Amino acid sequence: MSAPRAVVFACGSLGAPDLPRRGLSAGSAPLAVLLLDVEADLELRDGDRTVWSERAFPVAELARTLSSWLSLPDRERADFAFDSMAYDAPGAVRIAPEADGWRVGSVHAPGSWTTPMEWAALRAGLVEFVEAVRTGVAELGVDPDLVVPRCSRTG
Template structure:
């Protein structure tokens, strides 16, 4: 999961929901060199928060992840599902394309990096990233 051009240009309020949906970036799910899913103006802060909550449950307790965003009508803009021999990342918007399976440890590292990067870059905008959750 990578992003660029993080911004809070549409931020108008001061509630957690305002921050979650207004901190956006150009976002991609990439597997090696293949783009699985791409979206401009994607709510990366909200995704980081939800992924952090999901990954914290641990592999044994984790069910499939389906991103339920305040910005999308339907859940699943980003999906992570159990697949042999590991976990695959995909999107309801690109249903025929998923990443290669990866281990929980690899997934945990990638999700952790994404969350850390979002927290760092939100702080760089002059916004306290506490609403995202632990880093």
């Protein structure tokens, strides 16, 4: 297995630029709209290598889904395939266990995966991403607990 290290979900330019077009503000938008409209330029990195990136990605929805997945008991946690309201098919972000660790990738870059990593390293990277999105949501003036709950499990 590779040395412990976290996958990096780099999140740039977090905002909700479509809310004004909808006649809403961050404080008045319903949860379903916030989940889609709080977006950022997302880059999935493995060390210095970019595995996949997407502009204006629904990071609040991804963070909320990852938080729920991370909170599952270990015995109930299966592969992860992000099933977004914004995409026709699931898997914009995929996480899969293999014999030598966990790997992260995307259906939009089928041949590109992270190198295998230990669960603790993967979890650390995912929790860091969830917390970064929570911070960004709070900076928009929205209660982050409403949009992206904290990850409730430590292991």
